[in-house]
Amino acid sequence: MKHLLSITDIQQDIFKILEQAEQFKKGLINGEPFKGKSLAMIFEKASTRTRVSFEVAMFQLGGTALYLSTSDLQLGRGEIIEDTARAMTRYVDGVMIRAREHQNVVKFSQYSDVPVINGLTNLEHPCQALADLLTIYEKKKTYKVHLAFVGDGNNVCNSLLLAAALVGMDLTVVGPPAYQPDPQIFKKARELAQKSGSKIQLTSNLSEGVKDADVIYTDVWISMGDEEEASQRIKDFKDYQVNENLLKHADPNAIVLHCLPAVRGQEITEEVIEGDQSAVWDQAENRLHVQKAVLYNLLDNLLEKG
Ligand code: CP
Ligand code: NVA
16 A cells, blocks of 8 residues: 655655646646545644645545544544544545644554545655645756755655655755754655755755755744744744845745745745745645645555556
8 A cells, every 4th residue: 555654655756746746737637537536634733725735636636525623533532543544444545634643644554445645744744845846846947956944844844855855956954953854854865865966954054054045945933733832933943034135145046935824024024925036826836736646646556556
């Protein structure tokens, strides 16, 4: 059974999935390949883009999606993951899960009869990274660019590190030393980068880290689940804001990405997110095209068939 829990789960197929996402966007893959198919979407945390893009992707391709909040499921009353997974996956063709603990999604997949897709955990956000790559490719016509990720070495940063390393993109994480990405993921990204020929780096020096960058990426300082640390984080990240001054150090044609939701005035300024260099709305749109390609490959077992 092929799952998408980490972006590395699709490392052999990443370029194929991205090409298909482009084809979906251009309307070149038609029909209703998901006719009669169902996707269960389990949400333990809030979502706008992930929920709507997966639901609409299923609908547009002829299938249906079920929005399942954990507070409405028996999971919320203590039914164990093992039992939920074995029962639920007798009904549906795929499951997308947004969960607090990555290990819980791994456990669900171990008891699932159908493909499981990570819709964000504390550790990774692989579908987001795919949409980010598609956006960068559309704007820069190559993956061989330098991306500077400014801020928190969180789930979004972790998946981006691995994704960049897989496609040969240089990535510098620029943030406070106490908020670096997951060390195992960073190590894995470096190993992958050796094969693809990209450079994966860490620095806390802002101007050095974003120097000549082609893509500036940021995410919130306070992710879902970090709310109790909010005041400390606002202090710790205050020098790592994506603003007009920071953009002066990047390449003049640099684009600015943000997975959204954004907090204007914290990790990014109003001027930058609304400015000419911002590509965040195209990036958000690309979630839809990427979800279609991910579902197309996983639900139809195309990745297993080769
Ligand atoms: N970027 C992203 O995953 O957005 P949502 O939290 O709205 O799904
Ligand atoms: N890092 C953010 C991403 C939201 C899409 C979070 O986990 O809340």
